[in-house]
Amino acid sequence: MADIQRSAVLVKPDGLQRGLIGEIIGRFERKGLKLVGLKMMHMTDAQLSEWYVEHKDRSFFNDLKSYMASMPIVAMVWEGVDAIATIRKLVGTTLGREAEAGSIRGDFSMSQQLNLIHASANVGDAEREVKIVFTQDELIEYSSVMEELIYADFERKK
Numbered sequence: 001m002a003d004i005q006r007s008a009v010l011v012k013p014d015g016l017q018r019g020l021i022g023e024i025i026g027r028f029e030r031k032g033l034k035l036v037g038l039k040m041m042h043m044t045d046a047q048l049s050e051w052y053v054e055h056k057d058r059s060f061f062n063d064l065k066s067y068m069a070s071m072p073i074v075a076m077v078w079e080g081v082d083a084i085a086t087i088r089k090l091v092g093t094t095l096g097r098e099a100e101a102g103s104i105r106g107d108f109s110m111s112q113q114l115n116l117i118h119a120s121a122n123v124g125d126a127e128r129e130v131k132i133v134f135t136q137d138e139l140i141e142y143s144s145v146m147e148e149l150i151y152a153d154f155e156r157k158k
């Protein structure tokens with residue numbers, strides 16, 4: 001049985017400023033993931049406090065929130081079979097300079113904080129994060145003819 005998942009992805013301020021939105025979207029499209037939500041926005045302090053709740057006691061919490069609120073970001077929701085783990089592999093590990101070559105962070109970043117992109121870590125985080133930045137009617141349900149070329153029939157069945 002296919003586990004069709006949704007993952008929340010943010011292109012962080014440094015990713016947007018460096019002109020990497022197209023590169024990032026292109027990698028996800030080429031992989032075969034399906035875009036179901038997309039917007040450019042300024043995240044508020046309240047949204048960021050909720051988003052980064054697991055880091056609320058860390059020394060970098062306020063600095064991380066100020067950086068994320070300093071400039072616009074691009075928020076996306078991507079869908080696919082096992083999309084959460086698949087996207088984490090495309091993104092690479094947190095510290096850019098040690099992230100695997102071939103991953104987005106591994107190819108384009110050096111920093112721990114300015115690491116270009118966020119992707120949901122697990123199903124619970126994905127559900128929570130999607131709701132922080134998207135309303136239900138901003139997530140678009142549609143069928144894509146590409147799905148027949150990306151998955152075998154038995155892999156696409158929910």
Ligand code: CMP
Pocket residue numbers: 060064094112113114115117118119
């Ligand atoms: P991400 O994994 O998307 O979500 C948590 C973010 O906190 C992480 O990316 C980094 O941007 C940031 N972060 C993690 N560790 C540190 C750190 N030690 N110092 C500053 N920022 C960090």
